[in-house]
Amino acid sequence: MKQRDRQQREAAASKVDVLMEALPWINNMRGKTFVIKYGGAAMENDELCRQVVADIELLKLMGIRIVLVHGGGKAINAQLKALNIPVTFKGGLRVTDDATMDAVQQVLVGQVNQRLVWALNEYGHNAVGISGADGKTLKAAPIDPELGRVGRIREVDPSLIETILEDGYIPVIATVGCGADGFYNINADVAAGKVAEAMGADKLIYLTDVDGLYGDINDEDSLIQSLSRAETHVLLESGELGGGMIPKIRSIAEALDAGVSEVVILNGTFPHSLLLEIFTDAGCGTMFTQD
Template sequence: MKQRDKQEREAAASKVDVLNEALPWIHRSAGKTFVIKYGGSAMENPELCRQVVADIEMLKLLGIRIVLVHGGGKAISAHVKALGLPVQFKGGLRVTDDATMEAVREVLVGKVNQDLVWALNEYGHNAVGISGADGKTLKAEQIDPELGRVGRIREVDPSLIETILEDGYIPVVATVGCAPDGFFNINADVAAGKIAEALGADKLIYLTDVDGLYGDVNDEDTLIQTLTRDETHMLLDSGELDGGMLPKIRSIAEALDAGVSEVVILNGTYPHSLLLEIFTDAGCGTMFTRK
């Protein structure tokens, strides 16, 4: 019995140590605004999704204002294929004709957004789902006729998001933009960066299915832990980036330029990576800083 009591005391003490480490980070984060872009396998796997949603709920309970911006690339591709439409990408952006745009809206606004809202609301009355078209939050214009209805964000009106935050909810934003001639498909990485800029967010987090940014994508030992704003711009200018990482890093650079203090790329498939990054000394992933 005594041996068991000792083991229980030691286990309890280790939990207290964790809380003591987290306390200054909790104090530092309370009241701040974090924009989280959610995508990749972390969102596709139901068990991982439940875990991430629980972590987001904890952040809210600890006083952090959370804005959740989501993609849905894999779900969109599956739906587009099921409709017999082509799946094409150019420069990391989905080629979106009118039929594909309808499919994007069906998946992002009608399914993915509502699934996330439902999951968050299982913990209480916590989330409100919107698209970038609601309240003209994401005003868009066409990037390139060859890409079809792929939009560049011309302006972000954060009024609706701010209202939802002030009312104590988590805005869950589907990245469909609006224009006088209809809807546009907005890259979720870019949208998260622009929303963070418009809100003056304290932190922007890209929760995806990679550990961070690698010097060599084929070598796990080349994970980059930190980059300054100047180093991020140098990386963009080097021409070494391609595919889906290019719009992500470009949006990170623009967010830093606009005043966002920190941006982090995290692997959402790693258990509690959000909490490890925010509330521990070690952190994880790749952090981009203004200085």
């Protein structure tokens, strides 16, 4: 009995040590604004989604203002396949004709957004789902006629987001923008960066299904721990990036230029990576900082 009691005390003490390590981080983060972009496999797997949602709820309880921006690429691809609509990408962006735009709206606003809102609200009355068209939050214009209804964000109006935060909720934003001639498909990485800029966010987090940015995608030992703003621009201009990493790194560079203090790419498939990054000395992923 005494041996078991000692083991229980030691286990409890280790938990206390973790809390004590987190204490200064909690004090420092209270009242700050974090924009989290959520996507990839971390959002598709139900168990991983529950873990991420629990982490976000804990951050909210600790006094951090959370803005959640989500994509839904895999779900959109599945819907397009079911509708026999071809899937085409150009420069890391989805070519979006009118039929594809209808599918994007159905999936992002009607399915993915509401699933995340439901999951967050399982912990209480915590989340409100909106799209970028609500309150004209994401005002968009076409990027390129060849991309169809893919939009660039010409302005972010954070008024509705602020109202939701002030009322004690987490805004969950589906990245559908509005323009003079209708709706636009907005890249979620880009949208998260622009929202962080408009909110004057203290931290922008890209929660995805990779550990961070690699110097060589085929070499797992080449994970880059950190990059300065200047180094991020050099990388962006090097031509070494490919696919979906191009809009992500571009949005990171622009967010840093606009004054966002820190940006992090995290692997959301790793249990509680959000908490490890924010509340421990070690952190994880790739961090981008001001010079």
